[in-house]
Amino acid sequence: xxxxxxxxxxxxxxxxxxxxxxxxxxxxxxxxxxxxxxxxxxxxxxxxxxxxxxxxxxxxxxxxxxxxxxxxxxxxxxxxxxxxxxxxxxxxxxxxxxxxxxxxxxxxxxxxxxxxxxxxxxxxxxxxxxxxxxxxxxxxxxxxxxxxxxxxxxxxxxxxxxxxxxxxxxxxxxxxxxxxxxxxxxxxxxxxxxxxxxxxxxxxxxxxxxxxxxxxxxxxxxxxxxxxxxxxxxxxxxxxxxxxxxxxxxxxxxxxxxxxxxxxxxxxxxxxxxxxxxxxxxxxxxxxxxxxxxxxxxxxxxxxxxxxxxxx
Amino acid sequence: xxxxxxxxxxxxxxxxxxxxxxxxxxxxxxxxxxxxxxxxxxxxxxxxxxxxxxxxxxxxxxxxxxxxxxxxxxxxxxxxxxxxxxxxxxxxxxxxxxxxxxxxxxxxxxxxxxxxxxxxxxxxxxxxxxxxxxxxxxxxxxxxxxxxxxxxxxxxxxxxxxxxxxxxxxxxxxxxxxxxxxxxxxxxxxxxxxxxxxx
Numbered sequence: 001x002x003x004x005x006x007x008x009x010x011x012x013x014x015x016x017x018x019x020x021x022x023x024x025x026x027x028x029x030x031x032x033x034x035x036x037x038x039x040x041x042x043x044x045x046x047x048x049x050x051x052x053x054x055x056x057x058x059x060x061x062x063x064x065x066x067x068x069x070x071x072x073x074x075x076x077x078x079x080x081x082x083x084x085x086x087x088x089x090x091x092x093x094x095x096x097x098x099x100x101x102x103x104x105x106x107x108x109x110x111x112x113x114x115x116x117x118x119x120x121x122x123x124x125x126x127x128x129x130x131x132x133x134x135x136x137x138x139x140x141x142x143x144x145x146x147x148x149x150x151x152x153x154x155x156x157x158x159x160x161x162x163x164x165x166x167x168x169x170x171x172x173x174x175x176x177x178x179x180x181x182x183x184x185x186x187x188x189x190x191x192x193x194x195x196x197x198x199x200x201x202x203x204x205x206x207x208x209x210x211x212x213x214x215x216x217x218x219x220x221x222x223x224x225x226x227x228x229x230x231x232x233x234x235x236x237x238x239x240x241x242x243x244x245x246x247x248x249x250x251x252x253x254x255x256x257x258x259x260x261x262x263x264x265x266x267x268x269x270x271x272x273x274x275x276x277x278x279x280x281x282x283x284x285x286x287x288x289x290x291x292x293x294x295x296x297x298x299x300x301x302x303x304x305x306x307x308x309x310x311x312x
Numbered sequence: 313x314x315x316x317x318x319x320x321x322x323x324x325x326x327x328x329x330x331x332x333x334x335x336x337x338x339x340x341x342x343x344x345x346x347x348x349x350x351x352x353x354x355x356x357x358x359x360x361x362x363x364x365x366x367x368x369x370x371x372x373x374x375x376x377x378x379x380x381x382x383x384x385x386x387x388x389x390x391x392x393x394x395x396x397x398x399x400x401x402x403x404x405x406x407x408x409x410x411x412x413x414x415x416x417x418x419x420x421x422x423x424x425x426x427x428x429x430x431x432x433x434x435x436x437x438x439x440x441x442x443x444x445x446x447x448x449x450x451x452x453x454x455x456x457x458x459x460x461x462x463x464x465x466x467x468x469x470x471x472x473x474x475x476x477x478x479x480x481x482x483x484x485x486x487x488x489x490x491x492x493x494x495x496x497x498x499x500x501x502x503x504x505x506x507x508x509x510x511x
Contacts, residue, residue: 046351132350158348161417168412189344300345301485308482 041143045135048182052143058084059143061111061136063182070183073111075144081120082275086242087212088113091177092121092274093237093281094210095267096260097250101125101174105166105202107159107190108180109136112146117274118175119152127152128173130162132180160189163198172204178211188303191223195300196230203251215245219309223247224291226298236289237281248285257282317382320507321443324385325461327500328439329468331493334476335396336361339429341486342399346407347421356418360425361433368437375438376445382508385446386501388438393497395432400487400494403428440465 037053037060044050049064060074074084083089091114095101102125106115109131118127131137134156140146148154155162159180176199180190189195199209209231213223215238227234231249238245255263260282271278298305339357340349347353375384407424414420443461448454480489 132348158350158417160345161348164346164411187349189349192345194345299485300341301487302481303341304482307478 041139043135043139045133047133050133050135050139052139060084061139061144063184072182073113073140073144075111075113079275080145081117081273083113083117084275085113086239087244087246088117089274089276090237090239090242090244090246090281091179091210091212092117092271092276092278093246093285094175094177094208094248095121096263096278096282096285097210097235097248097255098174098206098208099263099266101208103171103173103175103204104128105130105173105176107162107176107178109140109146109154110179111144112140112154113144114177114179115152116144116146119149121270121274125151128171129154130157130159132156132158159187160195160198163195163202167198167201171202172207173202174204174207176202176207176209178209181213186219186305186309188298188305189300191219191226191305192298192300192303193226193230196226200231200249200251205251207251208248209250210246210248213245213247214309215243217309218311219305220245221292221295222298222305222308224289225293225295229297233287234289236286237284238286239284254287257285257287260285316510317507318447320382320503320510321385321446322461322464324389324439324500324504324507325443325465326468326471327496327503328389328436329465330472330475331392331496332361332365332433332436333469333472334480334489334493335429335432337473337476338486338489339425341481342403342428343407343421343424346411347417347424350417352418353421356421356425357429359422360429364430364433365437368434368439369441371434372438373441373445376442380442380445382446382504385439385442386504386508388435388442389497389501389504392432392435393494393501395435396490396494396497399428399432400490 037055037058039051040054040059041052042049042064051062051064053060053062057077058074059077060071062071071085073088076082076084083092101118101122104115104118104122104125104127106118106127106129109115109129112129115127115129118125129152131154137154137156141148157165178190178199180187196209203209214220224236227247227249233254234247234249235254236245236247264279264282267278296302336357339361340354343353343357347356372388406427410420410424410427414423440461443465444454444458447457447461476489480492484492
């Protein structure tokens with residue numbers, strides 16, 4: 001029964017200003033890339049309003065919350081393999097930690113871009129995708145060319161429920177991708193030490209987990225501490241062209257830098273078609289991320305992720 | 313008008329409303345690790361609270377027919393507090409058991425809500441009608457008394473909702489808040505008990 005302190009200490013003002021400018025710049029680039037997009041489909045679900053926008057050959061999936069519409073998934077119809085959004089490209093960096101995953105779990109389907117890419121890149125892999133919102137599954141099939149096949153299955157379920165059931169059924173994965181956060185809302189039971197430990201328990205001995213999360217947020221320190229407690233050492237991967245932060249951890253010790261470089265060279269040709277310059281990634285893998293270790297990890301008992309995020 | 317007895321009953325009504333809604337919001341937090349954050353989890357919780365409250369109203373009204381006293385109101389608070397204690401210690405194994413027993417997360421969360429929250433909520437639901445009986449002396453004033461008590465207890469519910477969702481979950485662990493609710497119910501029992509003695 002520990003009493004909790006209120007919102008975090010404020011970072012220094014200049015740092016905040018720099019961050020704000022950086023965030024605004026990136027946001028403007030994103031906005032320009034999607035500007036004047038026309039809404040071609042709007043569907044209310046139990047959880048959100050799902051929008052599909054079109055600008056030229058690029059269709060994007062968005063969840064309508066406030067004015068700030070952030071793309072969840074985008075598909076370029078002229079180049080369907082090309083991964084339009086930076087974070088989807090960055091998530092493929094996980095392939096450098098586990099070279100040929102045979103079983104892959106993707107939490108959060110969105111447009112189904114990642115499961116489709118994995119299935120194509122890895123012809124022997126089986127991909128399970130978990131999506132809470134059945135409307136999103138329908139939209140992925142109708143507008144983003146997503147197809148369920150013998151190798152790609154979708155489960156409409158809450159991720160936490162799926163994870164517990166999968167553990168009970170001895171399902172194990174070589175790669176687990178956590179991509180369930182919207183730009184506005186974090187399902188708080190999916191950012192706790194307990195959830196990450198349950199996820200870790202689904203990994204094979206060589207398994208890797210990669211998560212798509214936010215770069216600038218009041219959660220940064222809490223989230224890092226939560227990862228550290230659940231997974232031990234982890235890699236933080238950020239780029240100057242994305243607001244996202246990719247976190248990666250492994251059930252086995254993380255591979256040497258030289259091994260990662262070598263794998264990047266092996267993947268290079270294959271991934272070029274997807275718009276991914278994988279050889280640029282290893283240099284941006286931060287193996288010693290820093291954070292304020294006095295910040296509490298989030299647990300099932302203490303999980304105010306959204307309040308903490310807004311509290312920056 | 314404002315003697316100790318009246319004040320004690322109103323404080324009790326406010327506190328009862330506060331605890332009920334605080335508990336309901338914590339319900340979502342308690343169930344999420346097992347049954348997720350889907351809309352049906354909230355559906356289960358709200359259903360169980362509504363059914364339990366309605367039963368509590370029925371029972372509280374019935375019990376108020378025979379020798380109503382603030383001491384008995386105090387007993388309802390104490391029992392409500394005792395019924396909350398297992399939530400701190402036994403919620404996890406209970407949910408683990410139900411999770412394995414029931415495959416469908418809709419019925420799993422409904423069963424879990426029923427097991428965890430129905431008893432305390434029935435007990436806390438008894439407070440409102442019982443409080444009305446304690447303050448009503450004549451038929452013409454009954455509507456006024458009931459209206460004032462609804463006002464106070466629903467205001468308590470609003471404060472419990474806001475306090476829990478905006479602040480308590482940011483400051484404390486779930487079990488700490490639950491323990492706080494048990495302590496609050498014990499204090500409310502003491503207030504009712506003292507109200508009986510003071511008048």
